[in-house]
Amino acid sequence: MNPAVQNANYGALTSLMPLGGVVPLTWYITLASLLFITGAVGVLVKRNPIVIFMCVELMLNASNLALIAFGRYLGNSGGMMFSIFVMAVAAAEVAVGLGILISIFRLRDSISVDEVNLMRG
Amino acid sequence: MNDTLQGIWAISGPLFVAIMGMVVLVIGLGETSPAGRRFLPLGTILGLVAAGILTLVSSRGIPNMPDVTPARFFGQGMLMDDVGGWFCVTLCLAAALTAGMAPAYLEEKRINNGEFYALLLFATCGAMLMALANDLINVFVGLEILSVSLYILCGFSRRELRSEEAAVKYFLLGAFASAFFVFGSALIYGAVGIANRAISLQQENVSFTNFDIISEALQNSARSGMPLMSSPLFVTGIALIVVGLGFKASLVPFHSYAPDVYEGAPTPVTAFMSAGAKLGAFAAFLRLSHAFLASDGAEPYRLVLWTLAAATMLVGNVLAMRQTNIKRMLACSSIAHAGYLLVGILASSHGSASLYATQSVLFYLLAYTLMNLGAFAVIIWLGRNGGDYLDIRDYAGLAKKQPLAALTLTICLLSLAGIPPTAGFFGKLYLFMAAIRSGEVSIAVIGLVISAIGLFYYLNLIMQMYLREPHLEFEEPREGGAKRAAILAAILTIILGVAPNLLVSPSPAGEMNAPPPVPMLKTRPGENTLERGSLPIEPNANR
Numbered sequence: 001m002n003p004a005v006q007n008a009n010y011g012a013l014t015s016l017m018p019l020g021g022v023v024p025l026t027w028y029i030t031l032a033s034l035l036f037i038t039g040a041v042g043v044l045v046k047r048n049p050i051v052i053f054m055c056v057e058l059m060l061n062a063s064n065l066a067l068i069a070f071g072r073y074l075g076n077s078g079g080m081m082f083s084i085f086v087m088a089v090a091a092a093e094v095a096v097g098l099g100i101l102i103s104i105f106r107l108r109d110s111i112s113v114d115e116v117n118l119m120r121g
Numbered sequence: 122m123n124d125t126l127q128g129i130w131a132i133s134g135p136l137f138v139a140i141m142g143m144v145v146l147v148i149g150l151g152e153t154s155p156a157g158r159r160f161l162p163l164g165t166i167l168g169l170v171a172a173g174i175l176t177l178v179s180s181r182g183i184p185n186m187p188d189v190t191p192a193r194f195f196g197q198g199m200l201m202d203d204v205g206g207w208f209c210v211t212l213c214l215a216a217a218l219t220a221g222m223a224p225a226y227l228e229e230k231r232i233n234n235g236e237f238y239a240l241l242l243f244a245t246c247g248a249m250l251m252a253l254a255n256d257l258i259n260v261f262v263g264l265e266i267l268s269v270s271l272y273i274l275c276g277f278s279r280r281e282l283r284s285e286e287a288a289v290k291y292f293l294l295g296a297f298a299s300a301f302f303v304f305g306s307a308l309i310y311g312a313v314g315i316a317n318r319a320i321s322l323q324q325e326n327v328s329f330t331n332f333d334i335i336s337e338a339l340q341n342s343a344r345s346g347m348p349l350m351s352s353p354l355f356v357t358g359i360a361l362i363v364v365g366l367g368f369k370a371s372l373v374p375f376h377s378y379a380p381d382v383y384e385g386a387p388t389p390v391t392a393f394m395s396a397g398a399k400l401g402a403f404a405a406f407l408r409l410s411h412a413f414l415a416s417d418g419a420e421p422y423r424l425v426l427w428t429l430a431a432a433t434m435l436v437g438n439v440l441a442m443r444q445t446n447i448k449r450m451l452a453c454s455s456i457a458h459a460g461y462l463l464v465g466i467l468a469s470s471h472g473s474a475s476l477y478a479t480q481s482v483l484f485y486l487l488a489y490t491l492m493n494l495g496a497f498a499v500i501i502w503l504g505r506n507g508g509d510y511l512d513i514r515d516y517a518g519l520a521k522k523q524p525l526a527a528l529t530l531t532i533c534l535l536s537l538a539g540i541p542p543t544a545g546f547f548g549k550l551y552l553f554m555a556a557i558r559s560g561e562v563s564i565a566v567i568g569l570v571i572s573a574i575g576l577f578y579y580l581n582l583i584m585q586m587y588l589r590e591p592h593l594e595f596e597e598p599r600e601g602g603a604k605r606a607a608i609l610a611a612i613l614t615i616i617l618g619v620a621p622n623l624l625v626s627p628s629p630a631g632e633m634n635a636p637p638p639v640p641m642l643k644t645r646p647g648e649n650t651l652e653r654g655s656l657p658i659e660p661n662a663n664r
Binding site: 029032036039040043049052053056059060062063064066067069070071073074075076078079081082085086089092093096097099100101103104107108 | 258261262265269272273276279280282285286288289292293296297299300301303304306307308310311314315318325327328329330354
């Protein structure tokens with residue numbers, strides 16, 4: 001049996017070494033997770049919708065990084081395909097999101113989420 | 122080549138809706154005369170009816186190849202079976218009712234543009250794709266088509282600050298939830314791929330986000346002593362996906378946006394959103410649960426669903442009691458209904474009752490679509506120039522001023538409360554029966570107790586309408602399409618409530634004979650305890 005296969009105890013991430021790669025898969029996944037958490041925290045603490053949306057983009061790109069790292073590690077092209085879909089969708093979301101923000105800015109010369117408070121239940 | 126043609130035939134329903142959307146968009150952009158604009162909703166409804174029929178036909182299989190349902194197409198990425206077909210038809214119905222109730226409302230707000238109907242059709246197409254997806258990539262694409270269309274629709278009343286605020290809120294939280302979904306898919310992709318490698322399964326040309334592959338990996342990895350459910354990557358991935366879908370289905374604790382967004386969005390959009398977004402999300406939930414069917418280690422997943430279902434039912438109903446705005450009340454009640462549906466999803470992850478539970482979820486979604494859209498249609502119907510009657514106290518004495526509207530709203534509310542003889546009663550009955558059959562008795566009991574709390578606010582509104590003295594005149598209600606849509610929905614609610622197995626007949630000539638939703642169900646004949654004639658959809662094993 002292939003030694004890499006024997007080592008693949010995926011209960012522990014540390015043993016996931018790429019086949020002949022230089023940077024271990026673990027590093028990619030750790031980086032992607034950190035980026036994702038940074039983005040998620042940013043969404044929760046930031047008040048400017050544009051910055052919030054940038055944080056969402058950061059989360060999406062963290063996913064892209066994880067997808068591509070896994071795809072490369074597994075020798076499977078599905079991850080790269082998925083990441084292309086994610087990029088296309090992110091572009092569409094930006095277009096719509098900025099449109100909505102411009103539209104609310106026209107009605108009230110501010111876009112801070114603290115002032116989005118017309119409805120309270 | 123032939124495969125591609127078969128695939129196109131299988132998803133002809135959503136394709137037709139997408140093409141209709143583009144046609145409506147082009148016509149709507151060019152058309153400025155009021156007479157021409159009146160044609161748009163009519164054309165939209167006709168197109169949706171055609172798409173519904175097309176879906177019914179194509180879900181019955183490919184001509185001359187009756188054996189291929191449920192069939193997988195586009196590299197196993199799409200799955201056309203009767204479950205998907207049922208979701209698509211329900212979605213077409215929801216969109217058609219919305220297109221029917223919208224015109225007068227939009228005309229008053231001076232936003233009756235062709236884009237509304239085009240976006241409605243695109244959103245429907247996205248939700249249909251979610252219902253037919255067999256791969257997380259396709260679920261994601263469908264989810265985004267649905268969500269992006271809904272973001273725009275929420276802010277469609279662009280002169281109203283409320284509508285724009287709803288759009289900003291929905292957009293920011295929706296994009297946040299999508300990011301969770303994508304990261305979850307990425308982790309599942311990695312975990313399933315690594316599991317497949319560890320047990321030396323095929324690696325090339327396999328999509329690790331495919332529900333079939335995930336299901337296989339769950340089974341095989343458990344057999345080889347390294348269960349996938351003990352992989353932190355996989356568990357985190359599933360958790361993130363549940364967060365992403367839970368947001369769309371407005372499950373507690375991801376529900377906080379729902380009342381605000383539902384209140385701010387234009388009423389027809391609220392109506393569609395409450396049904397369409399839930400249909401798409403629950404279709405994906407159902408497929409995800411089926412992937413867990415055959416494996417033993419699904420307990421953590423079930424525990425999460427159990428907790429979410431109990432919390433959603435409780436919080437939704439408690440929130441709804443405190444509302445004074447009828448749109449907010451219906452928003453909170455739709456949160457509670459998501460909880461009831463989750464009970465069915467939970468039951469469907471047990472092999473012993475999976476088929477029954479799947480069918481009960483499908484029936485409940487149809488019933489929910491009818492009764493909820495009916496209630497929103499009455500709100501639009503009663504509105505008139507200058508505003509809507511949104512405060513619950515405004516409905517005092519409605520029965521004296523507008524008896525027909527009061528009766529229609531009463532039918533819808535009784536159905537939402539789950540009182541016979543309405544569709545909502547049988548929907549709840551089937552869901553809780555499914556939970557009991559699958560051994561989840563505790564959640565069924567909790568659900569029954571909580572739905573008794575729910576009676577309070579529905580009956581309160583009915584009492585307002587019938588027992589109080591009117592203090593408003595209700596002059597010149599909008600009527601028109603909204604009236605027709607509301608009455609149609611109420612009649613269908615009653616019909617489904619009087620004869621819940623009308624849509625069904627044991628013969629193959631019936632409406633929809635659902636074969637088991639996943640092939641692995643067929644291998645467990647002894648456990649299929651379904652009673653013939655007791656449910657809207659009948660299994661047809663001789664297919």
